[in-house]
Amino acid sequence: MEDTDRERSTPDAVKAIFDGLGWLGLESDAPPVFQFANAERHRAAVQGLLDRGRAYRCFMTVEELDAERAIARAEGRAIRSPWRDRDAGPGDNRPHVIRFKGPLEGETVVDDLVKGPVRFHNKELDDLVLLRSDGAPTYNLAVVVDDHDMGVTHVIRGDDHLNNAARQTLIYQALEFALPAFAHIPLIHGPDGAKLSKRHGAQAVGEFADMGYLPEAMRNYLARLGWGHGDDEIFSDEQAIAWFDVKDVVRAPARLDWAKLNHINNHYIRRADNERLASLTAQIHVSRGAMHNVHDLVRLQAAIPLVKEGAKTLLELADLTLFAIKVRPLQLDAKTEGLLNEETRSRLRRLTENLSETKDWSFSALEQQVKDFAAAEGVGLGKFGPALRGVLSGGSPAPDLASTLAALGETESLARLKDALFAGH
RNA sequence: GGUCCCUUCGUCUAUCGGUUAGGACACCAGAUUUUCAAUCUGGGAAGAGGGGUUCGACUCCCCUAGGGACUACCA
Numbered sequence: 001m002e003d004t005d006r007e008r009s010t011p012d013a014v015k016a017i018f019d020g021l022g023w024l025g026l027e028s029d030a031p032p033v034f035q036f037a038n039a040e041r042h043r044a045a046v047q048g049l050l051d052r053g054r055a056y057r058c059f060m061t062v063e064e065l066d067a068e069r070a071i072a073r074a075e076g077r078a079i080r081s082p083w084r085d086r087d088a089g090p091g092d093n094r095p096h097v098i099r100f101k102g103p104l105e106g107e108t109v110v111d112d113l114v115k116g117p118v119r120f121h122n123k124e125l126d127d128l129v130l131l132r133s134d135g136a137p138t139y140n141l142a143v144v145v146d147d148h149d150m151g152v153t154h155v156i157r158g159d160d161h162l163n164n165a166a167r168q169t170l171i172y173q174a175l176e177f178a179l180p181a182f183a184h185i186p187l188i189h190g191p192d193g194a195k196l197s198k199r200h201g202a203q204a205v206g207e208f209a210d211m212g213y214l215p216e217a218m219r220n221y222l223a224r225l226g227w228g229h230g231d232d233e234i235f236s237d238e239q240a241i242a243w244f245d246v247k248d249v250v251r252a253p254a255r256l257d258w259a260k261l262n263h264i265n266n267h268y269i270r271r272a273d274n275e276r277l278a279s280l281t282a283q284i285h286v287s288r289g290a291m292h293n294v295h296d297l298v299r300l301q302a303a304i305p306l307v308k309e310g311a312k313t314l315l316e317l318a319d320l321t322l323f324a325i326k327v328r329p330l331q332l333d334a335k336t337e338g339l340l341n342e343e344t345r346s347r348l349r350r351l352t353e354n355l356s357e358t359k360d361w362s363f364s365a366l367e368q369q370v371k372d373f374a375a376a377e378g379v380g381l382g383k384f385g386p387a388l389r390g391v392l393s394g395g396s397p398a399p400d401l402a403s404t405l406a407a408l409g410e411t412e413s414l415a416r417l418k419d420a421l422f423a424g425h
Numbered sequence: 426g427g428u429c430c431c432u433u434c435g436u437c438u439a440u441c442g443g444u445u446a447g448g449a450c451a452c453c454a455g456a457u458u459u460u461c462a463a464u465c466u467g468g469g470a471a472g473a474g475g476g477g478u479u480c481g482a483c484u485c486c487c488c489u490a491g492g493g494a495c496u497a498c499c500a
Binding site for chain 1: 428429435438492493495
C-alpha cells in the first residue's frame with residue numbers, strides 16, 4: 001500500500017498514520033518517516049527526460065501561470081506552457097521548473113484492476129511539474145521513480161488517484177519503466193455521503209479506538225466495505241486474506257454505517273477475552289475518573305461476562321460495568337430513593353439478614369435464594385427487585401439480581417445493602 | 426467549466442442474460458421482562474429515468490439525471 005503524503009505531512013501526522021495502522025494491526029515495513037528515497041535518482045531521471053526532449057524548462061512566473069490557468073479553464077482545455085517548444089538556452093538561469101512534455105495526441109489507457117480500462121485523451125493531460133524551482137521533485141515524479149526503484153508491481157490506492165494514474169503512466173512510458181498494475185479502490189464516504197477526508201483518515205483511525213471499537217471489529221467491518229464474499233459478514237483475518245481478490249472490489253464508494261459497525265463490534269466484544277476487556281474497560285473508567293486503581297480488576301472482571309452481550313462499544317461496556325466498580329457508600333439515585341418506602345426497606349432488611357447467613361454465594365444458589373425469599377414474602381419479584389437493584393448498583397444499569405450479587409461478591413453486596421438500609425438507624 | 430469514475434432495499438452487499446432479486450445491519454410489530462440491554466418470532470423495504478440489443482435484461486450498449494474524484498512549484 002502506498003502512502004502518498006510523503007512530503008507535506010508533518011512528522012506528527014505521519015506518526016498518527018502509523019499509530020493508527022499499528023492499532024488496526026496493519027503494520028507497515030516502510031519507515032515511519034518519509035524522505036525521498038534518492039534525490040539523485042529523481043534528478044537523474046528528469047535529466048534523462050530533458051536530454052530526450054520529454055521534458056522542458058518552464059520560466060513562467062506564478063502570475064503568468066495563474067493567468068494561463070484561467071484562460072485554459074475558460075476554454076476547457078489543459079494548461080500549456082509557452083516554454084514547451086521554446087528553448088530558453090543554457091545561459092538562462094532564471095528560476096524555473098522542469099515540466100513533463102506530454103503527448104498532444106492519442107490516448108493513454110490505464111488498465112485498472114477494479115475499474116477496467118480507463119481511457120484518457122492525452123490532450124487533456126497537462127504538462128505537470130517534475131522538479132520545482134528549488135529542485136525538489138514533485139509527487140508524481142517521485143512515486144514513479146521510487147516505486148520503480150523499489151520494484152513495486154501493484155499500485156493499490158484510493159480512487160482519488162485514478163486521474164494521476166494516467167499522468168504517471170505517461171511518465172513511466174517516457175522513462176521506459178515497466179508499468180505496474182493499477183487498482184483504484186473506491187473511497188469511503190461519511191454516513192451523509194460526504195467524503196471522509198483522506199488527510200484525516202489516519203487520525204480518525206485513532207478516534208475509533210477512543211470510541212471503543214476493537215481493532216479486529218474495525219478490520220472486519222472495513223473489509224466488508226467495498227468488498228464482498230457472498231453472504232459472509234463475519235470473518236477472520238485469515239479468511240479475508242484467503243478470500244480476497246481485487247477483482248471483487250466494488251466499484252462504488254461506500255458509506256460508513258455506525259449501526260453496522262456497532263453490531264460487528266458487539267460481535268467481537270462477545271467473543272473477546274474477559275481479561276482483555278476488563279483491562280480495556282478499566283482504562284476507560286480511569287480516564288473518566290470513576291476508578292483509581294487500574295489493577296483492582298476483580299469485580300470488574302466478574303461483571304464483564306454478565307454484561308458484554310449488550311455492549312456495542314467498550315464505552316458502553318464501561319457504562320454497563322460501572323455498578324461493579326463503584327466505591328461505597330453508594331450515592332443512590334432518586335428513583336431508588338423513591339422505591340425505598342418503609343415496606344420495601346424492611347423487606348430488604350429481611351433479605352439482607354437472609355443473605356448474611358448464606359454459605360453458598362454462587363449464582364445458582366443466590367438465584368434460588370432470591371426466589372425463595374420472594375415466595376416466603378408472598379410477593380413477586382417486581383415488589384422489591386427494582387429497589388434491590390438500585391441499592392446494589394446505585395441506580396446504574398446492572399444485570400439480573402443474582403448475577404449482580406455474585407459479581408459484587410458477598411462482602412461488597414452485604415456492605416452496600418447495609419449502607420442503604422441500616423445506616424442511621 | 427473540463428476530464429474521469431460511480432448508480433440493486435434507509436445502509437453494506439449477492440446476482441456475473443432466464444431467481445418469487447438473496448443475506449446482513451437498521452427499522453416496524455409481537456413474545457419475554459426485576460433496570461439497561463440481550464434474546465426469540467414475524468413483517469415492510471431495491472434494480473435512478475428513458476431508449477436500444479436480445480426469445481429474454483438488474484446484468485450488454487447509448488442518452489439523461491444524480492453523486493463523487495481530479496483539475497497546484499499538495500500529496
